[in-house]
Amino acid sequence: MAGLLIAALLQTFSAGFDPYTTQVMVFAAINVILAVSLNLVMGETGQFSLCHAAFMAVGAYTSALITGKALPNLLPDFQWTGASWASQLSFLPGLVIAGLVAALAGLIVGGPSLRLRGDYLAMVTLGFGEIIRVLLQNTNAVGGARGMEGILPVTNLFWAVGGAVVTLYTMMALVRSTHGKGFHAVRDDEIAAAAMGIDTTRFKITAFVIGAFFAGIAGALYAHAVEFISPEGFNFLRSFEIIVMVILGGMGRPVGVAVAAILITLLNEWLRDLSGYRMVVYALIIILFMILRPGERLAVWWRQFVNRLPFLGRMTGGATSEIPS
Amino acid sequence: MSPTESALLDVRNCSLRFGGLSALTDVSLTINPGELVGLIGPNGAGKTSLFNILTGVYQPTSGEILIEGRHSAGLPPHRISRLGMARTFQNIRLFGSLDVGMNVRTSFIARLHHGLIRSVRRGRAFRAEEAKISKEAGRLLAYFGLEEVATRPSRSLPYGDQRRLEIVRALAAKPRLLLLDEPAAGMNPSEKDQLRLLIARIRTEFGTAILLVEHDMKVVMGICERLIVLDQGRVIASGSPAEIRANPKVIAAYLGEPHRKGDHEESDPNKGKDR
Numbered sequence: 001m002a003g004l005l006i007a008a009l010l011q012t013f014s015a016g017f018d019p020y021t022t023q024v025m026v027f028a029a030i031n032v033i034l035a036v037s038l039n040l041v042m043g044e045t046g047q048f049s050l051c052h053a054a055f056m057a058v059g060a061y062t063s064a065l066i067t068g069k070a071l072p073n074l075l076p077d078f079q080w081t082g083a084s085w086a087s088q089l090s091f092l093p094g095l096v097i098a099g100l101v102a103a104l105a106g107l108i109v110g111g112p113s114l115r116l117r118g119d120y121l122a123m124v125t126l127g128f129g130e131i132i133r134v135l136l137q138n139t140n141a142v143g144g145a146r147g148m149e150g151i152l153p154v155t156n157l158f159w160a161v162g163g164a165v166v167t168l169y170t171m172m173a174l175v176r177s178t179h180g181k182g183f184h185a186v187r188d189d190e191i192a193a194a195a196m197g198i199d200t201t202r203f204k205i206t207a208f209v210i211g212a213f214f215a216g217i218a219g220a221l222y223a224h225a226v227e228f229i230s231p232e233g234f235n236f237l238r239s240f241e242i243i244v245m246v247i248l249g250g251m252g253r254p255v256g257v258a259v260a261a262i263l264i265t266l267l268n269e270w271l272r273d274l275s276g277y278r279m280v281v282y283a284l285i286i287i288l289f290m291i292l293r294p295g296e297r298l299a300v301w302w303r304q305f306v307n308r309l310p311f312l313g314r315m316t317g318g319a320t321s322e323i324p325s
Numbered sequence: 326m327s328p329t330e331s332a333l334l335d336v337r338n339c340s341l342r343f344g345g346l347s348a349l350t351d352v353s354l355t356i357n358p359g360e361l362v363g364l365i366g367p368n369g370a371g372k373t374s375l376f377n378i379l380t381g382v383y384q385p386t387s388g389e390i391l392i393e394g395r396h397s398a399g400l401p402p403h404r405i406s407r408l409g410m411a412r413t414f415q416n417i418r419l420f421g422s423l424d425v426g427m428n429v430r431t432s433f434i435a436r437l438h439h440g441l442i443r444s445v446r447r448g449r450a451f452r453a454e455e456a457k458i459s460k461e462a463g464r465l466l467a468y469f470g471l472e473e474v475a476t477r478p479s480r481s482l483p484y485g486d487q488r489r490l491e492i493v494r495a496l497a498a499k500p501r502l503l504l505l506d507e508p509a510a511g512m513n514p515s516e517k518d519q520l521r522l523l524i525a526r527i528r529t530e531f532g533t534a535i536l537l538v539e540h541d542m543k544v545v546m547g548i549c550e551r552l553i554v555l556d557q558g559r560v561i562a563s564g565s566p567a568e569i570r571a572n573p574k575v576i577a578a579y580l581g582e583p584h585r586k587g588d589h590e591e592s593d594p595n596k597g598k599d600r
Contacts, residue, residue: 170445177444177451178430178437178458185420185431192418194402195380196411197435197498206441252422 006161022157026225028265029160030218033167035245035261036254037214042243043252044175045207046187047114048122051129052215052242057234058105058132059098059216060223061142064151066094067224091154095163095220102216103209105132110208114201129239136231147230148223155225163221164258167214171254174210183207187252248289259298263289332391333358333502333534334379334410339388339398341374341558348374349558352388356502356534361524363549364538365569367579370555372538373415376506379536380412381405392502407435411500413491415507415538419479425490426475429462432497462497468530469493469523485516489523496527502534503527509541517541521548546570554578 017025038052071090113124137145174180182203185193190200223229245264249257267285271278334356341349349371356362366372377383379390381402390398392408400408411432420428443451466472469489474482479490488508495503505524509517521544527533539545545552546566554562554569556578562569569575 173445173447174441177439177441177447178433178455179439179441179444181423181427181431182434184423184427185434188420188422189418191382191402192414192420193431195406195414195418196432196494197403197406198431199401199403199435210441 024269026160028262029164030221031261031265032164032258033214033218034242035257036167036171037211038242039246039257040171041207041211042246044183045204047204049125050122050239051125053234053238054129054132055102055212055215056219059102059219060229062101063094063098063220064148064223067152095217098220099213099216103213106209106212110205114204133231133235149228151223151227153227155221160221163217168254168258255302256298335391337389339385341378342386347558352560354553359532359534361528361535361549363545363552365545366555371558372555409501411495411498412504413495413506417487417491421480424476425479426462428479428494429497430458432494433458465493465497485512505537507538509539509544517544524548
């Protein structure tokens with residue numbers, strides 16, 4: 001709740017920011033959603049997935065179709081004005097449905113493929129990502145390779161930051177509960193987990209589906225932020241960028257992953273001026289990040305900080321302060 | 326070895342073959358509620374194979390397994406575990422990233438009332454259940470003297486404590502049958518003495534039946550009331566420790582006979598230990 005309030009406040013003050021700053025903040029929030037949701041699959045459950053961008057694409061196209069085609073048909077009189085509450089709320093169904101469709105896609109891929117392990121799973125998810133991209137490229141109803149344009153610019157700081165906060169809270173609450181410890185058990189030792197009565201396949205699929213759901217929401221936010229989407233925007237490199245954020249953030253530390261996502265977004269922006277050399281410097285800085293792991297350190301500091309506050313510790317973290325001794 | 330209706334575990338004529346190799350041939354055994362049974366045999370005798378078909382890691386090629394009258398062969402390991410059977414592993418398999426307390430709590434997952442959605446909503450019922458689990462896990466840890474290390478990473482514990490924690494984790498699943506796979510392996514003499522006390526306490530306090538696979542004769546002979554001896558995938562003897570000690574077949578299996586086939590198997594200490 002507090003997070004949503006911050007998001008709402010940010011939105012009210014966003015008039016004071018210049019559009020560029022707002023845009024960067026929105027991208028950072030979207031990347032936080034993507035990275036934190038992938039973290040559930042990779043970091044907490046230990047399953048390698050190379051198709052997070054594909055779930056994002058599913059969400060982006062679904063929501064674009066809803067706000068662009070379905071909504072005008074259902075409510076012909078409806079005029080999108082941007083500032084009004086009704087216009088803002090009209091985004092919500094698109095957002096949720098985008099997440100649900102992406103989750104369904106996650107179930108379709110995850111169901112059969114999560115019986116595989118390691119390299120094999122990576123191959124299947126890589127293949128699935130390409131299938132989605134090629135399908136979109138060859139579907140004329142969504143613009144084919146030209147992509148979709150003229151998507152309503154609904155995404156603002158409230159939706160983006162609110163989405164990021166909700167994602168982060170959900171993920172942290174999830175893995176903190178006894179039930180959520182099942183994800184860690186599956187990651188640490190599948191054989192032992194099964195011997196303790198944990199349905200490992202089901203936990204893996206659940207992680208995949210929840211991850212896909214939030215990736216779909218991130219995709220919807222992205223589509224309505226940039227107003228133009230094309231299949232190329234959701235290729236393998238996009239998936240890889242999210243993976244880098246998760247690894248940088250220290251795999252399995254939601255706060256660290258969120259910080260890494262923000263850092264990488266900012267890095268992308270700062271390096272824009274270098275034009276041709278951008279990717280070279282980017283790669284070098286990533287290597288440096290990998291060695292220093294700032295996100296992971298921040299997460300550790302955060303945990304120590306939270307543990308020192310008794311009332312907050314109970315709410316948000318303190319993974320080690322559970323058992324009464 | 327009469328299969329009664331009240332048997333906790335009833336293994337009937339189980340065989341396990343890998344291609345041409347017979348790991349287990351026509352194995353039958355029963356374990357009654359609350360019984361402490363030792364399973365012994367030389368290396369490569371099929372002890373771990375038997376464990377693996379009991380827990381569902383392998384499917385028996387033929388034969389059937391009943392846990393409290395319910396068929397378990399063919400079920401995935403987590404379903405078999407929910408029938409009331411928990412195990413420990415020959416090579417310790419703790420959840421390394423979780424602390425000691427959390428390792429114990431994972432055993433409660435299969436019996437949780439709340440789903441993931443309630444875990445996110447964190448309502449009153451959820452918090453009550455979490456508190457109950459914490460309390461129960463804490464009590465188990467205290468009972469086995471691990472409460473001081475509850476917040477330590479499980480990997481940081483001394484070897485003997487890691488073994489103990491694995492047993493506590495298995496007990497937290499409230500099993501009626503506990504399978505211990507070489508719990509004394511790698512322990513020093515004083516740790517072995519502690520282990521014997523621990524196993525005895527589990528029986529008296531929890532009433533759990535235990536099937537113990539062990540190489541260490543001192544441990545097995547000292548605490549088991551019944552022993553089953555496997556050799557080359559067959560049950561060759563079964564009875565009280567005294568009977569087993571005097572059984573010529575058992576002595577032959579362990580010490581070897583000049584004319585016996587398969588003597589070379591014993592020269593390879595790792596044989597049959599893989600899983």
